[in-house]
Amino acid sequence: MAFLRRGDTVKIKGLERKPQFNGIIGEVLDVDEEGRSARIVISRSGRRSEMAVRLRNLKLIEERPPPSFASNGIRYDSIYEGCRVRLCGVSSHSHFNGLEGTAIARDLHRWKVKLRAADKWLMVPEKHLEVLDVSDESGRRRLMKEWQYPSQNPEDPRWLIDKM
The missing domain is CATH 2.30.30 (SH3 type barrels.)
Known part of the structure; x- marks a missing residue:
């Protein structure tokens, strides 16, 4: 499923x-x-x-x-369950910056993120997450x-x- x-x-x-x-x-x-x-x-x-x-x-x-779809009502920067995100601006564990994952669940101002490259789960403050856009230059997003x-x-x- x-x-x-x-x-x-x-x-x-x-x-x-x-x-x-x-x-x-x-x-x-x-x-x-x-x-x-x-x-x-x-x-x-x-x-x-x-x-x-x-x-x-x-x-x-x-x-x-995706939330970046140009439409009224869908905010570009909103994170939702199941969307792809990238970690950014993490100073205490800077090696996490740039890693991509999937936002699984929200807990106050933090998201449980399943990392894409490893079988790891992290709790990340939403200020350290950015939604991957359809026009993201990495080109890894499925058409x-x-x-x-x-x-x-x-x-x-x-x-x-x-x-x-």
């Missing part, structure tokens, strides 16, 4: 008790790793509803757009494919799909 995070677009599959929901597209609101489920929002017949679905019954079809499914969140640029 792919790592899901808030804003990802998923397709429901393999439900046996409620097969009428199979094939429906939804958007992840939050993920409960311990319970192995996700709360998603779906839109059917113009009505929005939320439902909890086991992770094994969800297929990731589109990832949330985004064209979005197909509208978002349920008006702050997400995918919300405009099928609205124009």
